[in-house]
Amino acid sequence: MSDPDLKTRLDHLIRPQQVHRDVYTSPEIYRLEMKHLFPNCWVYIGHDSQTPNKGDYITAQIGDQPLIMVRHNDDEIHVLYNRCPHKGTKIVIDRAGNTGKFFRCPYHAWSFKTNGCLLAIPLKKGYENTGLEDTEAAHGMAPVGAMKNYRGFVFARLAPEGIGFDEFFGDSLSSLDNMVDRSPVGRLNVAGAPLRFMHNCNWKMLVENQTDTCHPMVAHESSAGTAVKIWEEMDKPEGTPTPPAMEIIAPFMSPYEFFENMGIRTWPNGHGHTGVHHSIHSDYSAVPGYVEAMNEAYGPERAQQILGENRHNTVYFPNIMIKGPIQQLRNFIALGPDKTLVESWIFRLEGAPEELTARTAMYNRMINAPTSMVGHDDLEMYERAQEGLMADGLEWVNIQRLYEEDEDFTKEAVLNGTTERQMRNQFDAWKRFMLGGAA
Numbered sequence: 524m525s526d527p528d529l530k531t532r533l534d535h536l537i538r539p540q541q542v543h544r545d546v547y548t549s550p551e552i553y554r555l556e557m558k559h560l561f562p563n564c565w566v567y568i569g570h571d572s573q574t575p576n577k578g579d580y581i582t583a584q585i586g587d588q589p590l591i592m593v594r595h596n597d598d599e600i601h602v603l604y605n606r607c608p609h610k611g612t613k614i615v616i617d618r619a620g621n622t623g624k625f626f627r628c629p630y631h632a633w634s635f636k637t638n639g640c641l642l643a644i645p646l647k648k649g650y651e652n653t654g655l656e657d658t659e660a661a662h663g664m665a666p667v668g669a670m671k672n673y674r675g676f677v678f679a680r681l682a683p684e685g686i687g688f689d690e691f692f693g694d695s696l697s698s699l700d701n702m703v704d705r706s707p708v709g710r711l712n713v714a715g716a717p718l719r720f721m722h723n724c725n726w727k728m729l730v731e732n733q734t735d736t737c738h739p740m741v742a743h744e745s746s747a748g749t750a751v752k753i754w755e756e757m758d759k760p761e762g763t764p765t766p767p768a769m770e771i772i773a774p775f776m777s778p779y780e781f782f783e784n785m786g787i788r789t790w791p792n793g794h795g796h797t798g799v800h801h802s803i804h805s806d807y808s809a810v811p812g813y814v815e816a817m818n819e820a821y822g823p824e825r826a827q828q829i830l831g832e833n834r835h836n837t838v839y840f841p842n843i844m845i846k847g848p849i850q851q852l853r854n855f856i857a858l859g860p861d862k863t864l865v866e867s868w869i870f871r872l873e874g875a876p877e878e879l880t881a882r883t884a885m886y887n888r889m890i891n892a893p894t895s896m897v898g899h900d901d902l903e904m905y906e907r908a909q910e911g912l913m914a915d916g917l918e919w920v921n922i923q924r925l926y927e928e929d930e931d932f933t934k935e936a937v938l939n940g941t942t943e944r945q946m947r948n949q950f951d952a953w954k955r956f957m958l959g960g961a962a
């Protein structure tokens with residue numbers, strides 16, 4: 524399909540207030556996302572604390588492209604295609620490991636430095652005078668188009684040319700900054716493996732749901748609502764403190780007004796967050812020693828500024844969400860038009876009380892695990908939607924709550940917290956990056 528054809532096709536699928544069901548269901552659209560959308564965007568690869576030592580690597584992906592993130596012997600992180608330049612064999616298959624000083628292909632033992640450069644070929648004299656040095660293979664393992672380690676968070680763009688990191692994220696980086704600044708020493712460390720949860724639905728449903736504030740009190744009524752009811756009706760002594768699990772689950776039952784007033788901010792290129800003024804994380808109990816450590820590190824004024832920010836979910840287009848106040852990152856990994864692997868990662872705040880990590884881990888188990896009380900409510904909604912979208916009676920998905928004419932997504936905006944503007948913002952970015960990323 525030539526570009527003008529693609530533009531016409533996408534113009535037909537994305538309207539200002541609604542999108543065609545094909546964007547969630549069509550294998551052809553999915554293939555085009557793999558070919559155009561993901562390579563043109565800056566996509567999250569991993570956190571550099573996952574590879575603390577030289578030779579440490581993890582495997583990752585952008586769209587359907589297999590990648591390796593590795594720490595080279597100069598301590599820099601590199602992101603390479605997981606593909607031998609000889610005959611294509613994947614160099615490593617584990618999710619994580621240490622390769623020592625070099626990678627060695629398991630097929631014919633070509634070896635590569637941990638920055639990808641070709642190191643050695645067995646029986647190399649067989650290539651003498653064959654012009655090997657003029658081939659792609661001589662360059663070793665291919666690097667991605669561009670990469671950036673932003674305060675420990677590693678992102679990459681596959682396309683050799685395209686939008687720069689700073690332009691792509693702009694002011695949305697303030698959410699990542701806030702998450703990192705919550706460490707008294709400004710440093711996060713991944714805490715263990717992520718919780719992995721397979722979803723039989725399109726990846727965009729998960730991304731959209733991160734700023735869908737009209738669903739919690741409905742879809743989570745059976746789980747959160749029941750928990751709240753049991754706690755309220757429980758015969759307990761006066762002044763019994765609210766247990767941490769209740770502090771986590773009760774806000775899911777907040778009324779519409781709570782979500783309307785929390786506000787939503789959208790930034791250019793599909794990024795945005797809920798919780799401009801307050802969020803479901805605003806009222807957690809203080810953890811002893813934490814504020815003191817922050818005051819000590821930053822001074823009371825700056826510490827208050829950092830901790831006063833209670834952003835709820837920040838979506839980084841195309842496919843991650845972070846929760847700054849509880850140091851969590853969710854990666855929505857597309858595996859097919861109707862298949863998405865969700866990884867929910869948590870981070871430890873270096874220099875802060877370990878109790879914070881325990882609370883975050885509890886949140887992850889309660890809300891995001893396959894055994895979660897809450898996450899499967901969402902899963903059921905996504906899977907029902909994926910099935911319902913196959914119904915032929917209607918073709919369009921509606922995203923027009925609080926729509927305003929001539930919305931300008933090139934400018935930051937703060938709106939009522941139940942707007943679906945962030946979903947519209949994502950589809951505006953989706954269309955542009957499917958077509959290369961130009962404004």
Ligand code: FES
Binds near residue numbers: 608610612632
């Ligand atoms: S395929 Fe890797 S060395 Fe031959």
Ligand SMILES: [Fe+2]
Binds near residue numbers: 738739742743901
């Ligand atoms: Fe939900």
